Amino acid sequence: MKAFDVYKLWPIEPVKAEGCSVWDKDGVKYLDMYGGHAVISVGHAHPVYNKVVKDQLDKISFYSNSVINSLQTELALKLGKVSGYENYSLFLSNSGAEANENALKLASFHTGKSKILAFKGAFHGRSSGAVAVTDIPKIVSPFNSYHKVEFVPVNDIEAVKSCLNSGEYAAVIIEGIQGVAGIYEPEAGFLRELSELTKSCGVVLILDEVQSGYGRTGKFFAHQHAGIKPDIITTAKGMGNGFPIGGTLISPLFVPVQGMLGTTFGGNHLACAAATAVLDIIDSGNLIAKAAEAGDYLMDKLAKIQERYGKEVILDIRGRGLMIGIDMSDKYIPVRDSLLFTEKIFTGGAKSNIIRLLPPLNITLEECDVFLESFVRCVEKIKNEQK
């Protein structure tokens, strides 16, 4: 048997990692400005994280959700405290798509309705409902396309109003910051109006914080910059620092009914231990403030680089904290490959010309400088080739 060939692979095989660095099988060291797609929150092979996971493995790694698991209670208490959502409940699953799927189901159970409002450019995962509310037609199969979903532009409150006025909608789902689309943050005013509007229409507001959550933007959740409190929040990626876990945070308005949601693997002992260790490290290491500081540092220096080279090189720089998008002009699209193959730096992509920075939250300013110097070298190299 061989792997089903659905991924475009870089010809690199990481075999070791520590902090913000990754080594390939030939011993070559890479700087990780990608965090394995925003997953590595507290750094690779963090000693506290590794010890907690190893210790848990020696005790018990899994039992089913039909018995008491106090690690789930401990995780929920810590997550409530660190995120500021102490009166919400937590449903645990294994991925971002599942966290969203459960959020959509809950909204539908709660309202008795089935239509969902989503946004242009949205990405919410690949399971049935999650992919139906994702605005990438090529990944929506005919089987998924029968969900009742409408897409409107982000920041267009009038378009939202005209949909919600129909009274047909169970929920509105929106990313804290659109990640896969290329780092687009909804305006704070729009989020506040959206929150008011959904409340007044009796529609559930779901904030997908799968990529933008867990301190990455300088607050625990990106929507907290706008001061809103959604009905449901979803999380995954940074939650387990690589151990698969997803969470659906549910407001006290929702009444649980036994059997309404369920999972075999979600909330298992190992996943809970990993996720609790992540929260402890974020809290004790002050990593949310550090992410804000490193993010501001990168944005400031990138803005200076943009000033120096102009729009001929960098079209736009966006983002918050350690969730940054750099739009390269067409001629400078090769900068991303050059960063990887020449400078040995992993970054994320989006569309053909966007470089996404999603490094671990504990990246140092020295590591940011390494990236910035390499970035300038790549730009210079292409500039010289074009002379």
Ligand SMILES: Cc1ncc(COP(=O)(O)O)c(C=O)c1O
């Ligand atoms: C905002 C957002 N939601 C959901 C998902 C899906 O998460 P998963 O791949 O863990 O199912 C992603 C993945 O990139 C994401 O960025």
